[in-house]
Amino acid sequence: MNYGAFQQAIQNQVKAALSYDGSKVIWSDQTLDRPARPFVELSVLSFRDLSHHSMHGVIDNPDSDGDDGEEILLQTTDHLELTVQTRIFSAAVVGDLAPMNLAQKIHSFFGRETTNDALQDIAIVSRENVQNASLVLETKYEGRAIFNIIFRVAVVDTEATTYIETAPVETTFTGALTGDIESAFDIDLSE
Numbered sequence: 001m002n003y004g005a006f007q008q009a010i011q012n013q014v015k016a017a018l019s020y021d022g023s024k025v026i027w028s029d030q031t032l033d034r035p036a037r038p039f040v041e042l043s044v045l046s047f048r049d050l051s052h053h054s055m056h057g058v059i060d061n062p063d064s065d066g067d068d069g070e071e072i073l074l075q076t077t078d079h080l081e082l083t084v085q086t087r088i089f090s091a092a093v094v095g096d097l098a099p100m101n102l103a104q105k106i107h108s109f110f111g112r113e114t115t116n117d118a119l120q121d122i123a124i125v126s127r128e129n130v131q132n133a134s135l136v137l138e139t140k141y142e143g144r145a146i147f148n149i150i151f152r153v154a155v156v157d158t159e160a161t162t163y164i165e166t167a168p169v170e171t172t173f174t175g176a177l178t179g180d181i182e183s184a185f186d187i188d189l190s191e
Contacts, residue, residue, distance in 0.1 A: 001121045001153050007044075009119055010084060010151070014040055017109035018102060028087075037142075038090035038097050040106070045148070048081040061160055070160035078155045081125060085148050093134055093143040103130040103145035110149055125150040 007027060014025045023035050028043035055077045064071045086106060088099040095101070107130050109115055116124060126149070133144040166186040173181045 001155060006082065006122065006151075006153055007042075009122055010042065013109065013115055013118065014042065014086070014106055017106045034089075038088065038092070038099070038102060040102070041087045041089065043085045043087070045083040045085050048083075050079040050081060050152075054078050064160070069162040071162050072160070074159045074161060076157045078157075080153050080155060082151050082153065083148050084151060085146065087133070088143075088145045090143040091140075093141055099134065099143040099145035100130060100132055103147055107147055121154055123152040125152050 011022070011025050011027070014020075015022065018024075018040070020040070024038070025040045025042065026032070026035065028041050034041075055075075057075045057077075059073050059075065061070055061073045086103065088102045088106075090097050090099045090102065092098050107127055110124055110127055128148040128150075130145055130147045133146045135142060135144065166188055168184070168186050170184045171182075173183070175181065
């Protein structure tokens with residue numbers, strides 16, 4: 001899974017949790033105007049490389065016709081943990097649109113088995129507690145809530161290649177009576 005696919009999958013689930021459209025669930029690093037409140041802002045706080053979990057493998061290439069030099073796939077799978085911060089902004093501080101209420105809906109949604117199934121290649125490691133982060137802006141109160149979710153994803157890198165049919169070997173034998181004897185030959189690996 002690539003980073004863009006990860007972002008899209010998480011954004012889609014947050015939209016589903018609140019029945020919001022795409023304009024109400026945004027990524028924090030966008031250079032766009034913020035939508036009208038209430039809205040949700042997502043931010044990836046950190047990547048944690050779990051390279052000690054890397055896996056390597058060789059499989060037959062299902063897209064190869066057998067004569068194109070790409071008969072096999074070399075795959076490396078790395079695992080990453082990503083911490084996503086979810087911030088909810090609302091003009092309300094009580095009621096259905098209060099950020100604590102909206103945050104709890106999202107938090108609970110990511111605890112559902114159906115959400116885990118929908119995320120496919122993304123695993124939820126943990127959901128941190130929802131916190132009230134409301135504050136006064138100028139003369140008006142703005143309701144805010146915040147929490148983090150830690151996800152684990154597998155990043156698969158694939159390279160197509162072909163079978164090695166021959167391997168060149170060059171060697172030198174040194175003997176007390178014969179001196180150096182150099183030899184070069186190919187080993188047939190196709191059998």
